Amino acid sequence: MNKVVIVGVGLIGGSFARALKKAGAVRHVVGIERSAAYGARALALGIVDEVATDFAAVADADMVLLAAPVAQTGRILAALAPHLSPGTVVTDAGSTKADVAAAARAALGERVRQFVPGHPIAGRETNGPDAAIVDLYVGKKFVLTPLAENAPADVEKVAEAWRACGAIIHRLTPEEHDKVFAAVSHLPHLLAYALVDDIANKPHADLLFQYAASGFRDFTRIAGSSPEMWRDISLANSAALLTELDAYMAQLAQLRARLAAGDGATLEAVYGNAQRARRQWIEAIEAAEAPPPADSAE
Amino acid sequence: MNKVVIVGVGLIGGSFARALKKAGAVRHVVGIERSAAYGARALALGIVDEVATDFAAVADADMVLLAAPVAQTGRILAALAPHLSPGTVVTDAGSTKADVAAAARAALGERVRQFVPGHPIAGRETNGPDAAIVDLYVGKKFVLTPLAENAPADVEKVAEAWRACGAIIHRLTPEEHDKVFAAVSHLPHLLAYALVDDIANKPHADLLFQYAASGFRDFTRIAGSSPEMWRDISLANSAALLTELDAYMAQLAQLRARLAAGDGATLEAVYGNAQRARRQWIEAIEAAEAPPPADSAE
Numbered sequence: 001m002n003k004v005v006i007v008g009v010g011l012i013g014g015s016f017a018r019a020l021k022k023a024g025a026v027r028h029v030v031g032i033e034r035s036a037a038y039g040a041r042a043l044a045l046g047i048v049d050e051v052a053t054d055f056a057a058v059a060d061a062d063m064v065l066l067a068a069p070v071a072q073t074g075r076i077l078a079a080l081a082p083h084l085s086p087g088t089v090v091t092d093a094g095s096t097k098a099d100v101a102a103a104a105r106a107a108l109g110e111r112v113r114q115f116v117p118g119h120p121i122a123g124r125e126t127n128g129p130d131a132a133i134v135d136l137y138v139g140k141k142f143v144l145t146p147l148a149e150n151a152p153a154d155v156e157k158v159a160e161a162w163r164a165c166g167a168i169i170h171r172l173t174p175e176e177h178d179k180v181f182a183a184v185s186h187l188p189h190l191l192a193y194a195l196v197d198d199i200a201n202k203p204h205a206d207l208l209f210q211y212a213a214s215g216f217r218d219f220t221r222i223a224g225s226s227p228e229m230w231r232d233i234s235l236a237n238s239a240a241l242l243t244e245l246d247a248y249m250a251q252l253a254q255l256r257a258r259l260a261a262g263d264g265a266t267l268e269a270v271y272g273n274a275q276r277a278r279r280q281w282i283e284a285i286e287a288a289e290a291p292p293p294a295d296s297a298e
Numbered sequence: 299m300n301k302v303v304i305v306g307v308g309l310i311g312g313s314f315a316r317a318l319k320k321a322g323a324v325r326h327v328v329g330i331e332r333s334a335a336y337g338a339r340a341l342a343l344g345i346v347d348e349v350a351t352d353f354a355a356v357a358d359a360d361m362v363l364l365a366a367p368v369a370q371t372g373r374i375l376a377a378l379a380p381h382l383s384p385g386t387v388v389t390d391a392g393s394t395k396a397d398v399a400a401a402a403r404a405a406l407g408e409r410v411r412q413f414v415p416g417h418p419i420a421g422r423e424t425n426g427p428d429a430a431i432v433d434l435y436v437g438k439k440f441v442l443t444p445l446a447e448n449a450p451a452d453v454e455k456v457a458e459a460w461r462a463c464g465a466i467i468h469r470l471t472p473e474e475h476d477k478v479f480a481a482v483s484h485l486p487h488l489l490a491y492a493l494v495d496d497i498a499n500k501p502h503a504d505l506l507f508q509y510a511a512s513g514f515r516d517f518t519r520i521a522g523s524s525p526e527m528w529r530d531i532s533l534a535n536s537a538a539l540l541t542e543l544d545a546y547m548a549q550l551a552q553l554r555a556r557l558a559a560g561d562g563a564t565l566e567a568v569y570g571n572a573q574r575a576r577r578q579w580i581e582a583i584e585a586a587e588a589p590p591p592a593d594s595a596e
Contacts, residue, residue, distance in 0.1 A: 121511055141509070170509075183497060184510040188517045190553065191489060193572040198549045199481060200575035209579045211439070211468075212482040213419055218516040219486045223576050227569035231562050238557055245554055249547065251496045255488065256543055259536055264529050271525035274491040277498035278521050281507045 001025060001062040001161070005052075007032045007076055009042035011124060012093045013067030014132025017047050019165035022134050030057050034068075042129040055080040061088050063161060070094035071232045074103035077115070081108055089154045090115045091161075095181070095229075096236040097145045097174035104147075113149040116158045117174060118142060119181075120167060125224070138166030145174040182240035187248060189230050190241065192223040299323060299360035299459070303350075305330045305374055307340035309422060310391045311365030312430025315345050317463035320432050328355050332366075340427040353378040359386050361459060368392035369530045372401035375413070379406055387452045388413045389459075393479070393527075394534040395443040395472035402445075411447040414456045415472060416440060417479075418465060423522065436464030443472040480538035485546060487528050488539065490521040 004020060006013040009031040020026040031048035032055065033039035039051035050057075058064050058080045066076055073094060084090070094100045097117050104115045122140040124131060142162040146155045159169045172180065199208050234241060258266040302318060304311040307329040318324040329346035330353065331337035337349035348355075356362050356378045364374055371392060382388070392398045395415050402413045420438040422429060440460040444453045457467045470478065497506050532539060556564040 121509070141511075143509070180506055180509050183500075183506050184514050188493065188514055190557075191493070191550075192517060193569045194549050194553055195486065195489070195546065196572035196576050197568045198546055200571060202481075205575070208478055208481050209575075209582070211419065211441070211478050212579065213439075215520045216482050216486055217580075218519045219490060220572075220576055221516045222513045223569075223572045224580075225573070227566050227573055230569050231566040234557055234565055235560060235562050238560065242554065242558060245550070245557070248493065248496055249550055249554070251492050252489075252543070252547055252550075255492055256540065256547070259488075259532055259543070260540060262533060262536065264533050267532055268525050268529040270495045271491045271521075271528050273498060274494035274518075274521045275523070275525050277503070277507075278494050278518055281510065282515075282522075284507070 001027070003028045003030065003061045004161075005030045005032060005058050005061045005064045006048065007064065007066045007080075008068035009033050009038055009047055009129050009132070010067065011127050011131040011136070012120065013065060014042060014045075014047045014129045015122075015134070015136035016065055016067065016093075016120075016161075016165060017042075018132055018134040019137055020161065023164040025161065025164040030061070032057060038129055042132075045129055045132075047129055047132055056083045058088065059083045059085055061085075063157065064088060064090040066090070066092035066094070069229070069232065070096060070100065070236060073100050074107050077104055077107035081111065084108075084111060084114065086114075088114060089157050091158045092117050093120055095119060095185075095233050097177040099236040101145070101147055101174045110149075112147060113151060114154065116144070116146055116150050116155050118144045118158060118162070119177065120162065122167075135166065137162065140167050141170050142167035143177055144169055144171045145177045146171070147174070178237050178240045179243075182237055182244045186233055186237055186241050187244045189222050189225060190234065190245065191248070192220045193227075193230070196220050196223045299325070301326045301328065301359045302459075303328045303330060303356045303359045303362045304346065305362065305364045305378075306366035307331050307336055307345055307427050307430070308365065309425050309429040309434070310418065311363060312340060312343075312345045312427045313420075313432070313434035314363055314365065314391070314418075314459075314463060315340075316430055316432040317435055318459065321462040323459065323462040324360075328359070330355060336427055340430075343427055343430070345427055345430055354381045356386065357381045357383055359383070361455065362386060362388040364388070364390035364392070367527065367530065368394060368398065368534060371398050372405050375402055375405035379409065382406075382409060382412065384412075386412060387455050389456045390415050391418050393417060393483075393531050395475040397534040399443070399445055399472045408447075410445060411449060412452065414442070414444055414448050414453050416442045416456060416460070417475065418460065420465075433464065435460065438465050439468050440465035441475055442467055442469045443475045444469070445472070476535050476538045477541075480535055480542045484531055484535055484539045485542045487520050487523060488532065488543065489546070490518045491525075491528070494518050494521045 004026045006017050017029045029048045030050045030052055031042050032052050042048045043051050092100055100117050105112045120137055120142045122136050144159055199205055302324045304315050315327045327346045328348045328350055329340050330350050340346045341349050398415050403410045418435055418440045420434050442457055497503055
């Protein structure tokens with residue numbers, strides 16, 4: 001590609017730029033950054049070749065990546081729409097996809113065909129341009145969630161860029177994506193936040209935390225994530241998250257009844273099923289970290 | 299001590315024996331083992347000096363440690379009671395304490411004064427004599443939960459033995475212990491098992507597990523624990539666990555209502571409170587891993 005524009009040059013956008021450059025997949029990278037400090041830093045680090053504050057910078061780009069907070073997607077797309085050339089493909093890296101698709105349709109109208117949404121399954125606990133690393137996406141999944149309006153060639157162009165970053169391309173619809181991540185990511189985050197908040201609000205919280213050990217530490221690690229980001233994800237995906245939460249609360253109510261009845265056989269069956277399923281999952285990860293199963297990969 | 303008897307020479311009992319020996323705190327260690335293979339292996343590894351199958355072996359012991367599954371505590375105490383000398387102190391390593399205290403009173407009658415219950419907060423995912431290591435307890439908490447019937451000198455004798463293994467001695471009543479661990483250990487285990495079982499039972503479980511990532515892996519690590527052991531812990535501590543589970547389910551119901559109402563401010567407040575509390579807890583751990591606060595330590 002001749003020119004790629006990255007909106008938001010933090011961990012996600014900066015790592016994408018670094019990886020594309022290393023792969024020789026781009027000639028010129030422009031960063032659009034609200035934060036003058038981030039923009040200057042990204043330039044100094046060589047992550048971008050140029051910093052712009054005006055969305056007119058997207059005019060002759062081959063590709064635009066939105067890597068700003070997902071709640072800003074609609075606003076950003078509306079701002080860049082007047083400058084969008086017909087040959088430019090726009091993509092994003094947001095953690096929720098149905099809301100992004102809806103925001104894109106509202107902001108872009110029929111030019112939504114140029115917007116191919118996606119979600120790289122990678123992250124770190126740090127942020128900003130200094131956190132950006134060249135190999136963040138190597139061996140990680142990138143979930144493409146194309147729209148019915150997208151041209152196959154544009155979808156492939158986005159897939160090719162992420163492949164150049166080392167990612168393994170998967171494909172789901174935006175709705176499938178949101179259901180899957182509600183179950184395996186968004187719900188666990190909510191559950192971990194809820195447990196720590198529950199304990200922190202008890203009068204003897206200090207005593208409790210004093211005896212919390214490594215199991216508690218791992219269980220609640222995701223409760224160390226950004227509250228603002230997870231508020232946005234929870235709200236953006238609230239329909240799917242509520243469905244998963246309701247199923248989980250029904251499961252807890254059943255387990256509660258079995259526990260109150262002293263039904264050790266059922267408790268052991270549930271615990272044993274969970275242990276077995278988790279072991280199979282871990283073994284599957286370890287056996288095939290790199291190539292995804294043929295039926296799910298692009 | 300001249301003679302220590304370990305009932306169950308697996309990870310917990312074997313590591314206690316190894317650590318006492320290394321500290322020069324015992325002359326002769328006898329293992330009582332139902333499994334002939336474990337007994338022979340513990341002898342071959344030098345963990346014990348002698349293996350017995352008859353509880354008469356406790357007759358002239360200075361100390362007896364019960365390190366068999368906690369559900370067997372009553373049976374074991376009843377079996378060793380006829381052989382118990384007045385000068386012998388018996389202790390245990392079970393994960394629940396009120397049920398152990400009740401079982402001890404039932405099995406030992408007035409000689410329950412010789413039984414000082416406790417709980418080392420240490421473990422690994424392996425078991426058996428080969429898993430036993432000399433430094434398992436170094437820097438770890440040992441929670442002494444003495445009974446009203448215990449003589450202070452006997453309580454101190456048990457504390458001294460665990461101190462010799464490198465543990466930091468804390469003290470709670472059996473009831474306090476069970477309430478604390480219901481909140482910070484038993485409930486998280488139940489929640490993790492419930493989530494994995496919930497997902498594993500969905501028709502599209504394979505798709506979901508395919509996209510589960512490191513956050514899910516950490517959140518559910520404790521669902522890899524022994525189903526039998528956690529069935530026993532859940533049942534033994536069901537009263538305190540039900541109390542914690544009910545509080546958590548009420549918390550989830552509140553969060554569900556806020557999520558359904560699109561109340562981002564409350565979600566962010568709960569998530570933020572959890573993130574803050576967890577950060578403070580982690581900082582407290584890191585700042586003072588070794589010496590416990592004066593008001594909680596022995």
